[in-house]
Amino acid sequence: MDKIAILDFGGQYAHLIANRIRRLGVYSEIRDCDTAAEELKEYKGLILSGGPQSVYDEGAPKCDINIFNLGIPILGICYGLHIMIQSLGGKVMPGKIKEYGKTTLKVLNKQDIFEGLSDAETVWMSHGDEAAGLPEGFEKTASTEPCVNAGIANFAKKLYAIQFHPEVTHTINGNKILENFLNICDAKKEWNLDFFIEKEIAAIKDKVGNKKVFMLISGGVDSTVAYSLIQNAIGTKNTYGLFVDTGFIRLHEREEVEEAYKKASIENVHFFYAADKFFGALKEVYDPETKRKIIGDKFIEIQKIIADELKLNPEEWLLGQGTIYPDTIETGGTRHADKIKTHHNRVEQIRQLIEAGKIIEPLTQLYKDEVREVGTKLGLPDSIVWRHPFPGPGLAVRCLCADKIDYPENHEALEQEINDFIAKYKLTGKILPIKSVGVQGDARTYKHPFLLAMHKDTNRDWDMLETVSTEITNRFGSINRVLLKLHPRGIVSMNVKPGYLTKERIELLQRADFRVTQFIKYHKNYKDIWQFPTVLLPLSLNDKHGECIVLRPVNSEEAMTANFYRMQWKWVDELTEGFRELPEIDGVFYDITNKPPATIEWE
16 A cells, blocks of 8 residues: 655644545555654655744754655655755744744745645645745745745655645645645555544454453543444443543533433443542642643543442453544644643553553544544434534633733733734734633643724624734734623723632533523534634623633634634624623623634633
8 A cells, every 4th residue: 555654743733644645545654753764765755744843943853864865755844844944955044924824825836736726825824934045956836925935846856845734724725735745656545434444443352352441431522433433343341431520511411411322322331420529629720731630630530439349350451532633742642742731631640551551542543524434434423423522621621710810021011012003903902811722833832812802983804803813923922812802892901800610610601601502503503613612711800700701613624723713793792692691701702813823722
């Protein structure tokens, strides 16, 4: 079978490249970036991934320079462009403007990888450095306004490099670029998800042997598909599913999961109430990473309690998980990747079990779109396959905690500078005194959101708002997320309302989340929205004593990139009006940030 190798320099999208290549029908494999050229001769082509570092950083990942003499086509993406240029004698420097998000690419040469494209293409950028000088034999093939060498090529040697990311869905013709590269490689299209299912079932049987599998399941598509795949491989009697009510699940979640599993004939699933244990462990915890680690450890503790009650011999059981690839890459799952956030299924205890060979995770190489396709092929109903993604820690990572005001340095001057910049759009705004997690240039950020307020005569235009959001996060380094204030109107005063994870706060968030879910189901656009987090912020406005709600609907396919969802304005108004009925809610905001620079979840 023909193969393409992706050399992994730690980019958030390294496995997304592999995903796209496989979706185009060609088998792909991830290899360490410094794999010896001799070991790569068997591949039809190489792709150099992005990465979170600068090529000039101490300890920055390198490649074997001899790969460029193998005589096979090579495509460098983002950091891959930088490493190609540096390795072959060119020059890389920090760009005058860092680019995060959509931009327009001017295609200057439509040979090879740009064959069939338009003169102007919408592409997705996430970079700080850029090519300042090209190696001998290379020419410029594409540009953006801030980045002159956004595409380069040495046509004679079939070496190509691009600054943008063709693997993300936001690069409109990204798949065409990758398919062009596969054609240059003359790679046969022989891979599909039927092949994956057949191969994975055989792998599960081989790994489990005569043991059994104990699995924590949430009712979401990932854990359900993984559990179903494992049951297909080793049978119902050899599996034990456990749904843990952490206290952070959605309103009526347990009842809905039980009903869905009955309809899907998913058997041997048991339910355990553990809310008091989780709330107790998280008392007076504010840091998002600490919250995630505590939750992950508590899941393992509960698993051990149940295993002891059932007298399960640890030598006879493996622990199953529904981990998919975004969970692993955001936790720094590859050698050079930056940790964005620790997922509950990647805490230290889980890592130790993985190293001991006691974990089975059949979906770790797949993305959400592929998991859904596998679920459909396994015969699972749409009510499970198309359920909105929900994080393992649940509402705990949608309920932000704070014990004091936290502004960036010189925030008043910075706020004025941003307001001067956006005045042309008839907008004003404030920096929020809290932080959220983001991902910029393949690295984790923990920075401040900026809250926009419209003037009475400002046009409500999603295109304009997306432009403003992108410009703010690209231009102002202390900001990684932009919000639109829906309620109340006008400029407001704000204070942090100290709070950690309490039952009262989670119950408020459960009611708000339920209201949102019922609203989009009623208006029949549940499937139009990929995910709709509802976030509770510990902010009180105008000297009141409530908190604020953030609406965060997004569209995505694989969770590595996302666009904020453009809801009809009449529905925005209707949903906002409903929240004004809740006395505990002081303000309602709408998150208008794409990923990158913001993550889908706030923590």
